[in-house]
Amino acid sequence: MSGETNLNKLIASLSAVLVEGLYVFVTVQADQRPKDLVPRMSFEEAEGTTLIILKSQAEKHGLPYEFPCRMITLNIHSSLEAVGFMARIASELAKHEMGVNPVSGFFHDHIFVPDGREGDAMKALQQLAMAHR
Numbered sequence: 001m002s003g004e005t006n007l008n009k010l011i012a013s014l015s016a017v018l019v020e021g022l023y024v025f026v027t028v029q030a031d032q033r034p035k036d037l038v039p040r041m042s043f044e045e046a047e048g049t050t051l052i053i054l055k056s057q058a059e060k061h062g063l064p065y066e067f068p069c070r071m072i073t074l075n076i077h078s079s080l081e082a083v084g085f086m087a088r089i090a091s092e093l094a095k096h097e098m099g100v101n102p103v104s105g106f107f108h109d110h111i112f113v114p115d116g117r118e119g120d121a122m123k124a125l126q127q128l129a130m131a132h133r
Contacts, residue, residue: 002079003078003080004078004079005078005081007083007084008132010076010078012133014125014129016072019071021071022054023052023069023070024053024055025050025066025112026050029048030044033051037053040053052071067114068115069115070115070117075108076108078108088128089111090111092124092125093111093121095124096117098113099113099114100121101113
């Protein structure tokens with residue numbers, strides 16, 4: 001198992017990085033996905049494939065989209081078995097009336113927050129980390 005599992009260490013060591021770009025969520029059928037589309041994330045669901053892509057890509061391909069958002073990488077190597085990390089992040093942002101769509105990668109967790117709220121999210125995450133140091 002790689003990555004940190006201790007919740008207090010994860011929160012105290014948290015460094016949030018705002019990723020460039022305006023992202024959106026779209027859904028396509030597997031056989032209708034444009035070949036030149038480069039998703040940040042894809043997930044196969046029974047109803048279709050969910051993609052997180054740049055808004056400009058969605059518009060270029062005429063794809064209906066939802067949730068214009070900004071991506072924040074939680075720059076700590078969290079274990080995929082870490083308990084409560086994303087729940088703690090989501091709960092903190094909920095205090096600021098902010099919805100969060102989390103995605104876990106092998107090395108890092110990422111959150112997608114509403115466009116225009118990224119500054120609020122970054123500030124809240126910084127304050128959360130400082131309170132645990």
